[in-house]
Amino acid sequence: MSESVAPLFKPFKSKKLELDNRIVMAPMTRTFSPGNVPNDLNVEYYRKRAAGGVGLIITEGTCVGHKAANGYPNVPFIYGDAPLVGWKKVVDAVHAEGGKIMPQLWHVGALRRTGVEPDPEVPGYGPSGLVMPGKKRCHEMTESDIADVIAAFAKAAADSKAIGFDGVEVHGAHGYLVDQFFWAGLN
Numbered sequence: 001m002s003e004s005v006a007p008l009f010k011p012f013k014s015k016k017l018e019l020d021n022r023i024v025m026a027p028m029t030r031t032f033s034p035g036n037v038p039n040d041l042n043v044e045y046y047r048k049r050a051a052g053g054v055g056l057i058i059t060e061g062t063c064v065g066h067k068a069a070n071g072y073p074n075v076p077f078i079y080g081d082a083p084l085v086g087w088k089k090v091v092d093a094v095h096a097e098g099g100k101i102m103p104q105l106w107h108v109g110a111l112r113r114t115g116v117e118p119d120p121e122v123p124g125y126g127p128s129g130l131v132m133p134g135k136k137r138c139h140e141m142t143e144s145d146i147a148d149v150i151a152a153f154a155k156a157a158a159d160s161k162a163i164g165f166d167g168v169e170v171h172g173a174h175g176y177l178v179d180q181f182f183w184a185g186l187n
Contacts, residue, residue: 012055017166019055019100027058027104027169031074036063036117038076038086043093050099057099058169059090061106061176066152068125068139069177070116071108077118078103078156084163091164100166105156107149109177110138110186125149126180133185149177 012019032041049057063069065079077083087103094101110126124131129140139145157168172178180186 017056017100020098021053021055023054024056025049025054025058027060027171029060029072029075031072033074033076033083033086035082036070036075036077037082038090040089042076042086043089046090046101047093047097050094050097050101054099056166057094057101059101059103061171062087062103062156064105064107064149064152064156066107066125066149067119067122068109068112069107069149069152070118071112071124073116078105078160079152084159087160087165088163095164102165102167102169103156103160104169104171105153105160106171107152107177109180111175112138125177127187130186 008023009021012022030042030045032045033039046057046059060075062076062078065077070077076086078087091101108124110124110129110131112122112124114120114123124138125141125145126138127141129136129138131137141149153170160168170178172182175183
């Protein structure tokens with residue numbers, strides 16, 4: 001093995017998280033979750049990655065429990081009884097293979113399109129109501145809205161811990177809600 005890649009295969013430890021190697025699977029949206037509930041297809045998909053030797057799996061974006069968090073069909077939620085039961089099966093399968101797994105907590109913000117679940121009438125939510133500088137298309141968030149979203153992320157993190165995930169990743173890029181707060185033209 002080349003000396004330049006050998007460190008990838010060494011164990012890694014950060015506080016309580018111990019990985020067999022330093023290979024991390026980035027989140028990739030699969031849209032395998034009709035009704036927004038992880039199912040056997042999700043279980044097998046993530047199990048195979050753990051069995052293949054991935055040290056840490058970051059799941060696809062999982063929508064937190066806020067009415068405007070989702071923007072796409074068939075993406076999994078990380079709130080509600082059925083999605084949490086589905087995710088627990090995924091977590092158990094990954095752990096059975098010796099892997100570690102974290103959900104990516106996600107809110108699409110201003111990029112939400114009307115017509116998607118859980119409430120098709122809810123518009124996107126954004127810091128200023130803008131989807132790009134000068135183009136208003138969504139609900140301008142109030143301080144109360146912001147507090148609700150923060151609470152939804154906190155609940156998702158607590159639920160993730162309760163069902164056995166090894167940590168969480170907050171999706172803060174690609175123009176979604178957390179990222180929108182960092183854009184001068186949108187906030």
